[in-house]
Amino acid sequence: MELRHLRYFIALAEELNFTQAAERSHIEQPPLSRAIKELEEELGVLLFERNRRGTKLTAAGTAFLQDTRRLFSILEQARENVRAVAAGMRGSLRIAVSDGALDPRLSAFLAQCRAEEPELEVRLSEVPLADQLRGLRSGDFMLGFAHTANVGEGIIAEPIWEDPLVIAIPARHELLAHKEVPLHELGGHPLVLCDPRVCEGYCHELARLLGPLDHRQNVVEHVTSLDMMLTLVGAGYGVGFIAATKIPASQRPDVVIRPLAVESAIITTYLLRPDRDDVPVSLERFIIRLREGLGG
Template sequence: MELRHLRYFVAVAEELHFLRAAQRLHIEQSPLSRAIKDLEADLGVKLFERTTRSTRLTGAGEVFLEEARHVLSTCAQARASARGAATGRKGRLRIGFAEGVAQTRLSDLLAQYRAEATEVDLKIVQMPLEHQVKALHTGSLDAGFAFAPVRRNGIQADPVWTDPVVAILPSRHALAAKSEVELREIAREPLVLCGGETGMDRNMQLEAALLAACDLPNVVDRAENQQVQLTLVGAGYGLSLVLASNAETIQRSDVVVRPIAGSPPLIRTFLIYRGDESPGPVACFLERARAVS
């Protein structure tokens, strides 16, 4: 039994007329009749009662019609799913990101991708850079966002965007009265930086900028994440630096955001992925991510 036998059978069953069914299928009537006879022989049952005046389904034919329609529908769905996966419209996508990756930028990118690939099962997870690299190698992650250009063992890295740094100050701090602050002023104050493992690569970029402004930045504490960092700054333990795009979401009365005067440090974010990716949801996501860079 082949799928064409099922297609031929359904056409005859719906038309209840061999000539009309053959015209619908764009074939001659004789090969259609042979195919139905072959199908009946294969099944060992009679599917149609035929006379010179009419054609009607037998009881077995009525049951088989329901099953045949189901099989053809399942095959069509499987074909569409396979084609959708190949073009990136179906499948699953697992994205990792380091702590501190620009939240609004990532959210905008994911929204754009989701609008284009509504049937892709998208999952995102926060993890450190090295964990992302391991997950890419094992296949449990499809792509990731980090602050370091990892290019080793088949992993590729593309720069996708840069973000200026802004200062976060306690609202009662003297520098909070200024509309913008110098980086060297910030570097000399007690500093609370993020010390969580997930944002280690970003911290390296930040601390390189601080070292360029001051020989010995006064780092007094390292918070596990940005929420803890803001709480410590608000309590007056020190000042801090965050990405400008992440500062857009800060709504607290105990801290203020101030731009860095002159040319603020820029933190670059990279998209990391396996270099051997084949067409599908991952390739489509990479294309979309590169388009925003």
């Protein structure tokens, strides 16, 4: 089994079109077809179903695609590690962040890691939750941070930080009569919420908190950044929600921050990692340091 066969297989599995897969692989269609046939013969299974309606993966092909992607992720990780070692480092860790789970504690922790273990390269990627989970399963990412534990099988979600959820209110608004805003008082008020396509896990948690409002929710805008949310809140479009750790970045004269009068108004940051026994030593040290320094 040659790597080129596997590359051709991935191209066809993703394109589901022999012509497009051949163009993507920079070869003619007949060699691609031969390579796929050779691969199927070597494996002893059909990877694709071909008929007049087109090409689609078999169940075996779908399973093989996941494993093949994982293989190439491991090869890419090996390439990164050997380059890091050649550059005087001990290796690299690839970490994904979703749901806006970036905060000053993570910055401080990464600075600590750089100071204590400068030979270890830590690479952060900010991606949607679905991409993070897919990457953790395939090996593209070794760790992740998100605001949900609803991550499915094969991934461990460990709570790391808990923060009060506070409400951002326009500087002139009737809700400012409350030092702590009761949840039921939000019913009917316009809400400016994060776009669930960008902050899927965070939105799930917020929806759980706002569940009692149910049909009285009045969402007027979905935004993709804290700055946009604060801009719309300051302009009077509605009220929004942020984690208390982001209050320093939210201070502006046209927005007032108030706590919610709800004990369950908590947003949790979870450390996500694949449920595997073969944990690299560098990753194990990183997790232990995180638990000791920040997780308690």
